[in-house]
Every structure is written in structure tokens, then in C-alpha cells.
Amino acid sequence: xxxxxxxxxxxxxxxxxxxxxxxxxxxxxxxxxxxxxxxxxxxxxxxxxxxxxxxxxxxxxxxxxxxxxxxxxxxxxxxxxxxxxxxxxxxxxxxxxxxxxxxxxxxxxxxxxxxxxxxxxxxxxxxxxxxxxxxxxxxxxxxxxxxxxxxxxxxxxxxxxxxxxxxxxxxxxxxxxxxxx
Numbered sequence: 001x002x003x004x005x006x007x008x009x010x011x012x013x014x015x016x017x018x019x020x021x022x023x024x025x026x027x028x029x030x031x032x033x034x035x036x037x038x039x040x041x042x043x044x045x046x047x048x049x050x051x052x053x054x055x056x057x058x059x060x061x062x063x064x065x066x067x068x069x070x071x072x073x074x075x076x077x078x079x080x081x082x083x084x085x086x087x088x089x090x091x092x093x094x095x096x097x098x099x100x101x102x103x104x105x106x107x108x109x110x111x112x113x114x115x116x117x118x119x120x121x122x123x124x125x126x127x128x129x130x131x132x133x134x135x136x137x138x139x140x141x142x143x144x145x146x147x148x149x150x151x152x153x154x155x156x157x158x159x160x161x162x163x164x165x166x167x168x169x170x171x172x173x174x175x176x177x178x179x180x181x
Contacts, residue, residue: 012092016071016100021047023070024063031059060119064112071101106145108138110172135173142170 021038024047028035033055039046075097082090105113114134121130149163 008089008092009096012089012096013100015093016074016096019070019074019097020067020100020104023066023068026070027063027066031055031062033059033063057119057123061116061123064116064119065105067112068101068104071097071104075101106141107134108141108169108173109134110169110176114138138173139170142166142173146170 025035028047028049033049035047035049037047075094078090078094078097082094104111107117108114109118114137117137118130118134121133125133146163146166149160149166153160153163
């Protein structure tokens with residue numbers, strides 16, 4: 001599929017996804033949390049760590065946010081380059097990194113933002129309360145996104161991307177229920 005992409009968006013997306021996962025891996029290395037296995041999924045890679053290697057909820061927050069922060073850092077580092085030397089490739093890299101960072105920061109359970117939210121809540125609340133709150137916030141985030149996706153589909157007659165992503169995240173939220181990290 002990447003070979004057929006003439007726009008360069010596929011290469012930019014792959015580079016941003018690799019950078020995102022490297023952000024998680026570097027943070028884990030810095031915190032002394034070994035990665036046991038890396039699984040490839042629809043929305044990127046899933047890095048599995050040793051259960052007994054957990055350094056606490058604050059470390060979990062840092063690890064969860066490291067990926068989106070890597071994409072945000074790339075965006076802000078590329079911005080002056082685009083201003084000084086405008087190019088299609090840098091423009092695509094800017095867009096993909098911005099979207100990937102924003103998407104993964106959504107407070108939705110399977111995403112990094114949801115994982116960070118859960119870990120942050122666990123620092124102050126009982127685990128069961130943190131799970132319920134994270135599920136509620138995830139649902140309240142996905143509901144308007146799903147509605148917006150449906151409206152975009154009705155208006156455009158073909159763009160179902162946001163609706164599909166919202167539905168997928170809702171399904172993942174239900175399937176992953178109660179399984180954090």
C-alpha cells in the first residue's frame with residue numbers, strides 16, 4: 001500500500017507512527033521498565049511490559065504520554081523548517097504528527113490519553129472508581145465524535161473515516177473493558 005501512495009502521506013504516517021512508538025520505548029528505557037513484546041495492531045503498535053516492572057502510576061502516565069509528546073515535539077521542530085523552506089513532505093509530516101498527537105491524547109480507554117487518565121485517577125482514587133470514571137469520560141468523548149462522524153458522512157456522502165474510527169474505538173473500549181496496561 002505504501003508503494004502505491006504517490007502523495008507521500010503513507011510514508012509520513014509510517015514515520016510519525018514509528019516516532020510515536022519510539023517515544024514510548026525511550027520513556028520506558030529511561031524509567032527502567034523493560035519491553036517484553038511489541039504487537040502490531042490496526043492503530044499502531046502495542047508495547048507489552050513486564051507486569052512486575054511497574055514503577056507506579058506516575059510512571060504509567062509518563063509512558064502513556066511519551067508517544068503523543070514525541071509527535072508534538074516533531075511538529076514543533078518541523079514548524080520553523082516549513083516556514084523557512086516550505087515543502088510538501090514537511091507539510092505532510094507536520095499534519096500527520098499533529099493529528100497523531102491529538103488523536104492519541106483523546107481521553108478514550110484504548111488510546112494513550114485514556115491510559116494516562118486512568119493512571120492519573122488511580123493515584124488519587126480507588127481503582128474501581130478510576131475505571132468507572134475513565135469509561136464514562138471515554139464514552140462522553142466518543143459520543144460527540146461519533147455524531148460528528150455521522151454528520152460528516154451525511155454531508156460528504158463518502159467520508160466515513162471519523163464515524164469508522166469512533167465506532168472502532170467504542171468497540172475496543174467495550175472489548176478492553178477493565179484491562180489497563
